[in-house]
Amino acid sequence: MNDALTPPVSYRVRGPVIDAHVHLFSPGVIAARVEHLDCDDWFCALYTDPKSRMVPFERVIEEMDATGVDRSVVFGFAYRDQGRCRDTNDYVIEAVRTHPDRFIGLACVSPEVPGAIPELERCFDAGLVGCGELFPDGQRFDLAESRGLDEVAGVLTERGLPLNMHSNEPVGHKYPGKGEATPGPCYDFASRHPDLVTIFAHMGGGLFFYEMMAEPRRVLANVYYDTSAVPYLYRRDVYSVAATAAGPEKLLFGSDFPLISPRRYLEDTFDLDPTIRAAIFGRNAASVFGLDGAPERQGRLA
Numbered sequence: 466m467n468d469a470l471t472p473p474v475s476y477r478v479r480g481p482v483i484d485a486h487v488h489l490f491s492p493g494v495i496a497a498r499v500e501h502l503d504c505d506d507w508f509c510a511l512y513t514d515p516k517s518r519m520v521p522f523e524r525v526i527e528e529m530d531a532t533g534v535d536r537s538v539v540f541g542f543a544y545r546d547q548g549r550c551r552d553t554n555d556y557v558i559e560a561v562r563t564h565p566d567r568f569i570g571l572a573c574v575s576p577e578v579p580g581a582i583p584e585l586e587r588c589f590d591a592g593l594v595g596c597g598e599l600f601p602d603g604q605r606f607d608l609a610e611s612r613g614l615d616e617v618a619g620v621l622t623e624r625g626l627p628l629n630m631h632s633n634e635p636v637g638h639k640y641p642g643k644g645e646a647t648p649g650p651c652y653d654f655a656s657r658h659p660d661l662v663t664i665f666a667h668m669g670g671g672l673f674f675y676e677m678m679a680e681p682r683r684v685l686a687n688v689y690y691d692t693s694a695v696p697y698l699y700r701r702d703v704y705s706v707a708a709t710a711a712g713p714e715k716l717l718f719g720s721d722f723p724l725i726s727p728r729r730y731l732e733d734t735f736d737l738d739p740t741i742r743a744a745i746f747g748r749n750a751a752s753v754f755g756l757d758g759a760p761e762r763q764g765r766l767a
């Protein structure tokens with residue numbers, strides 16, 4: 466698979482490449498995958514199909530090296546059960562400690578289950594720098610009115626740390642993982658937490674379009690959209706359409722690896738304006754995750 470250690474010229478990005486959306490699973494969970502299916506409805510929905518890949522962090526590093534990704538934002542799986550979130554976070558902490566120059570880690574917590582805030586604090590003390598990817602349907606909280614989620618958002622806002630939230634389109638084909646986290650509830654959440662840096666995964670289910678309206682533009686000032694799963698959902702013009710609607714500074718490259726390789730996104734955008742491409746593939750994430758030299762944020766990632 467290591468056939469692209471030197472990517473073709475058209476594939477290269479001006480500046481560092483940061484993948485803002487990568488899932489990790491520990492070797493223990495991968496080995497006990499079938500037993501694990503009974504434990505969590507959402508995990509079962511996404512991973513019953515043996516073709517849904519699960520990888521440990523060493524495999525992520527291999528893919529990053531093969532495709533030219535400098536750093537990846539990694540997280541586990543957002544279980545409904547807080548204990549399983551804790552286990553998944555332990556593995557992300559181990560990944561970040563093993564490769565501090567390659568990985569940036571986020572914590573998963575179950576917002577409506579007691580213990581979410583202490584678990585978040587534990588993860589921050591251990592070096593994780595945000596929360597996500599949370600799954601409203603799988604973890605059974607309502608984006609429009611979850612008190613537990615509001616508490617999580619409050620802690621993140623106070624610390625200036627980002628939240629990655631799963632979202633999906635309200636229209637189109639059904640697929641495992643598609644639920645109620647559509648642009649309306651996402652917008653309600655952002656309205657309640659306008660100062661929180663929120664990254665809505667999977668292009669916010671189309672929420673970026675409404676940034677063309679004046680009031681949503683203000684409400685969504687601290688919202689970003691990651692590109693995870695775009696090749697499965699949209700024509701590749703969506704990158705330039707979203708850059709026009711929301712601004713190129715609001716888009717973060719996220720692969721959703723191991724679902725899709727970073728290579729696919731790099732290939733699909735080879736003809737995008739190079740400045741916009743550099744922003745989407747690295748510069749914006751560097752700013753969101755404090756890798757751009759802003760002194761108040763840099764310390765947290767040391």
Ligand SMILES: [Zn+2]
Nearest residue numbers: 598631632666
């Ligand atoms: Zn997702």
